[in-house]
Amino acid sequence: MxxxxxxxxxxxxxxxxxxxxxxxxxxxxxxxxxxxxxxxxxxxxxxxxxxxxxLPVSTRKLRTNLRVACVSHQGRHAEPEVGFLGLSALLGRRPSAKKAAAARVNGRKG
CATH class of the missing domain: 3.30.160 (Double Stranded RNA Binding Domain)
Incomplete structure (x- = not known):
């Protein structure tokens, strides 16, 4: 496991x-x-x-959810806006140009 x-x-x-x-x-x-x-x-x-x-006792299965805090500042004196994104936001994954073109041909957004 x-x-x-x-x-x-x-x-x-x-x-x-x-x-x-x-x-x-x-x-x-x-x-x-x-x-x-x-x-x-x-x-x-x-x-x-x-x-x-x-340990003789059974341990519980741990579960952790990760989120990325996205903080945007609108102005110098405005309070910052805080939202949460999934962990994939750190990876910056985008489809390649070829994959996006193939998706458009297949009728999907690319």
């Missing part, structure tokens, strides 16, 4: 990189570089999941 856990890597003002797993309190790591933080959080998650397997 494969599970997916969202991991956040944050660059701190003091130059370190903090990492945590969304939805798993206490699974945290910090390091001097993003690469080292990613390695450390991988080990922390591995150790956490191994410890959970040793």
């Amino acid at each position: 494969t599970s997916h856990f969202p991991v956040v890597l944050e660059h701190e003002s003091n130059g370190t990189v903090s990492a945590y797993v969304v939805g798993l309190p206490g699974v945290f790591a910090a390091a001097d570089s993003e690469r080292a933080a990613a390695s450390a959080i991988r080990e922390a998650l591995r150790a956490h999941l191994a410890a959970l397997q040793e």
Whole structure:
């Protein structure tokens, strides 16, 4: 069985990189570089999941929904507008020119 856990890597003002797993309190790591933080959080998650397997109680399946906050500023003194988008907004996926042309030929928007 494969599970997916969202991991956040944050660059701190003091130059370190903090990492945590969304939805798993206490699974945290910090390091001097993003690469080292990613390695450390991988080990922390591995150790956490191994410890959970040793517990005699059944653990609930975790479910996390990610949203991207989209903030737009209309004017200098106006309050910002905040909306939410799906995670795919970070990826910026758009159909290729060939795929869009084929979709138009097939009667779909492209």
